Amino acid sequence: MTIQEIENQIISEFANFDDWMDKYNYLIDLGKSIPLIDQKNKINNNLISGCQSKVWLRAEYNDGKIIFTADSDAVITKGIANLLIRVLSNHTPDEIINADFKFIDIIGLNEHLSPTRSNGLISMIKQMKLYALAFKTKMEAN
């Protein structure tokens, strides 16, 4: 699936929720569902700064595609990380660099984009795009 197709899928899932409580219950479920990152990769080097909660993000390059894994000590942040990974992971650096994340606004999580939230959504997106750029540069140099 393309990034756009996954985003559309998430948008239709969120359309089923009646209110904020349903939406957050879903994010909490996403945050609790699976360990997103290997325990051994929860190291300071993978920590993203600028968040109220701790967020670890790791990127691996495999056969032209980037695989992201992440974790957070806050459940809602982890749920949001889960969504971002679902959208971006297993795509090429170019696809990730060009992603516009319009779905965040459409599913009503834009309040988490406000800098005062410092919940890591902005930092996560920025870090994911930086990884994509770094892998792209490395790939082109080789």
Place this chain on the structure above:
Amino acid sequence: MIFDINKIKQDFPILQQNIYGKPLAYFDNAATAQKPKVVIDTVSKYYSEENANIHRGAHYLSNKATESFENARKNIQQYINAENSHEIIFTKGTTDSINLVASSFGRKFISKDDEIIISVMEHHSNIVPWQILCEEKKAKLNVIPINEKGEIIFDTFEELLNEKTKLVAITHVSNALGTINPVKEIISKAHEKNIPVLIDGAQSIPHLKVDVKKLDCDFYCFSGHKVYAPMGVGILYGKEKFLEEMPPYQSGGEMIKNVTFKKTVFNELPFKFEAGTPNVGGVLGLSAAFDYLNKIGRENIEVYENELLNYASEELQKINGLRFIGTAKHKTSLISFLIGDIHPYDAGIIIDKMGVAIRTGHHCAQPVMDWFKIPGTIRASFAFYNTKDENGRLTEAILQVKKMFG
């Protein structure tokens, strides 16, 4: 005047609104307090009718603005009972006031191997300026420890005082824990060894009757915005003997008497420390806020806030799994807590959605969070316009958090 909570709440326009379809319960007063209409009107009137640059023009408006500004200084002097009005320096806020002292006092009085004492529970703004100063001067920063209730350990403080100590800089009330420190005792102990004391009053001026003469503190700093006045204005109170000896902080207009390219003669107090055009509207707003608080009665405020603190503490203690951070015997109306193992950030999002404004995080006091080995807390800080009903909304929000994350 009888303390009528319903009438008081009407004085604050911002509290009349709904957020997320629910009436706003504002419990983030330690971050910033809301403004009564009389303060908003004062600022508005100043810009509508009186605005002019002060201490300069010889025209009608300038004279009028200057008079209002200097009357405000006297009003603030009386409010904290300072000896002289020129001991009241207008700044941008507490942070600015502390930086002024760290820079000016530091330049004059701190040298290599000197020592400065702070405490574990300081806000970053009463840590970092001293850290920078100590690094520059190769001086030493000593830290008073606390006990598990969040009270300073007085014996250790006494042991830290020695002939190398040049300043004690301590908060009156902790912004993260609500602890009221025994500043009078701290000051008298330090003065026995002729050591001056700076009090960070950001969290005490909104709640306690502060008398700088009685306290005998050498510096007292606070922000307007936490005491129902506009943002961007604050006070440094300093004893004349120190302010006279300290060099200017910032330089430019207003703070000079005479400038030639060879030599500048600095202005006298308080203008020596007030470079540039001040926040006149903010200063008038602060003065109006103090008039308002006097009208309600500072004793009434203290009594009501204490009652609210006791009520809220009892109510929250009924909820299973709450861990309270900061349980000092003497506290202002502030409760810091954690809900089981739930991350404060997660709790904060849900509590916000319930129309209750609280703060989560380390509250710009990371060292004290590290001391308790926690990432942060949920902090509900009450003002005299908060009600017991609103506290019920907080309880309800906490139960919702437990339900969603449990």
